[in-house]
Amino acid sequence: MYGARAPTSLPIRAPPPRPSPQPSTASMSIPNEALQKLISDIDARASSSLQQLQMVRTQISTCNREIRLLQLTGEELSSLPAETRVFEGVGKMFVHRQMPDVKARLENEEKGLKGDITDLEKKMRYLETTYVNAREGLDAILKGGRS
Template structure:
């Protein structure tokens, strides 16, 4: 049983679009993961520097165009919550990356099968 050329062309186009979309999204997700990892590293470095400071040291945080004196425990709490949020974001990005990789591979396999069968 042969598939008409128009239908075969439409199937190939749909699978190709799905594959290309997954490929583009994979690039975006990998970039986002890289940025999140950089941010995580910055938070770790900041937290380790905070640990080495004496308790009476004044710490300032940027708020808009000004700096506000903030107690060290408050800064540590903020760093901790940001770190937890980044871990959560990275977990979600890992799941999204897995899904997109599977979609990409499935699309690639489907294209190969359609091309191998030649519409038969």
């Protein structure tokens, strides 16, 4: 048979390894620009949460101060005789009010302020959690970059 060649032995190669479905952390890399933007976003979120947290704390202390003022006013009214005439300031004038009406108004204002404080404390817990999570995320990114 002419033109027939002798069989040559070709080396048998193993198929190339398949990529794993989840890349290892050593092979993962984030481009510098994307990493910088991520760090900047997390830092901005943390700064914003910290600023809002300080505002909420100020609002809570203001509400506590107002509650204390209402309590002191109520104590002063309680120490007065029942027939004492009571006047409340309305704009630039004073209006005569009955003692029970004034006490009721003070109590309602105090309840409203306590409700406000409850809401502000919820907001404060949320902002604290947001701040802590942002800081932990930033620390994790920075520690991951050093490894």
